[in-house]
Amino acid sequence: MDTTELLKKVRKIEIKTKGLSNHIFSGEYHSAFKGRGMSFSEVREYTFGDDVRTIDWNVTARFSHPYVKVFEEERELTVMLLVDISKSALFGSVQQTKRDLITEICAVLSFSAIHNHDKVGVVFFSNGIEKYIPPKKGSSHTLRIIRDLLSMEATRPGTDIAAALRFFNNAVKKKSIVFLLSDFFADGYEDALQIVARKHDLIGIHVYDPHEKELPAVGLVKMMDAETGETLWLDTLDAQVRKKYAAQFQQHVQYCRNAFTRSGASLISIRTDEDYVRILQGFFVRRI
Template sequence: MTTAEILKRVRRIEIKTRGLSNHIFAGEYHSAFKGRGMSFSEVREYAPGDDVKAIDWNVTARFSHPFIKVFEEERELTVMLLVDVSSSSLFGTQQRLKRDLITEISAVISFSASTNNDKVGVIFFSDKVEKFIPPKKGRSHILRIIRELIALEPSQNSKGTNVNAALEYLTNALKKRTITFVLSDFVSEPYDAALQLAARRHDIVGIQTYDRHDQELPAAGLIQVKDAETGEMRWLDTDDKQVRYQYGAAFEEQKKYCQTSFRKSGASLVRVRTDEDYVKVLQGFFKGR
């Protein structure tokens, strides 16, 4: 992809996802993720019904009638995106590739965070951490993230997906609490221990992307398939009911592992299919918090 093509696609994604962030997600995002506490804002005169515990006795004594302290929520948060760029994300048989879905959702979250004056950072990973973008604010920073979401590819010697490596990097690199979104199909080496450790320090939200044909193999006769991450080639008789059953059973086993790992760690998990309206899915999740 040329630089001009990348910039054109960045602009197209910015227009779409920034509009969604401003008009749909701003309120839901703000209410879903709390700030780090309350900070002093100002004092004002006491009114009937105010909490007497909030009276500022020094100001009250100075003016000879009661004043109370007013506090407001500290809204500034740090949002981290852990983005799977492994080869398995380059699969999709419906409206889009899993990678395209991850890119759009990441952009929506980034603009939503930026609208709320939050910092955003990214850890790109395959079977290892590919790139770390430290958290910052500002439109130019968000556009840089989108460029990387579009253009970054895994290392040539990369094979497989390792969610564990990304979570361990997060735990070691960011000591302060963050809101962390892990965007992946979670077809990975085991990661439950790293997830539990990361969830103790950070507010973790997994966004699992999948395609209809990750879930079920169509009956299409004898076909040759290639594992996108290992390069292994195989012939499959997709008309064989047992083959299709085993394919679906492997998907369900992986799905169950993912759901169980997130539940045990206390983290949240959202599942989005490539042909689903992710806007409705994310809105439902934000409102549910």
């Protein structure tokens, strides 16, 4: 992609997603996340109706009278995007590829954060860390993120979600809102997921194509693994082949759901032919 074409794509994404962010997501984003970032302010004596979970047991023991911790809303949040750019994300059988959808969602989230005066940063990963953009404010910073979302390519095959989570946990110490965007064709990331979810507000966004869920019955098809380049032929008219294919996808989805449930993190699934605006809005509203 040459510079002129890249700039045209950046501008197109900016116009579409900035409008969505300003006119649709700004209220939902603010309500869903503002107020969830709380910092310790002081302690005071317990009064009837206070949440017992806020009791400071050390101070209470010292004065033999219950005291509670008082928190105040942090004025500024940090939003981190952990973006899977592995080659499997280049697949798409309908309007757009998984990578296209991930790019749009990241742009919307970035503009929503900037609109609410928050910082945004990105970790691009495949089978390792491809690039890290530290969190900053400002529209020019967001446009840099969009440019990289459009132009970044994986330099190694495979997907290592655990490595991305570990890198983020070491690089960003402040409690953050973390969006992990991937097709999640990986395993072995449960422990890293739990560690990040203990400290940060972690939301997974599982992006998938309808033909990954179910094979169309169109005859003999040559399939290629985007990560390894390996190919095989499948007879899609064979009902057993389609059944096994669908079962493998469901197994993959269930693994992902179980990992997020056990870690206490949230998970959203969005198909490439679905209205991601409606799905994200619904998720934000449920968090209010």
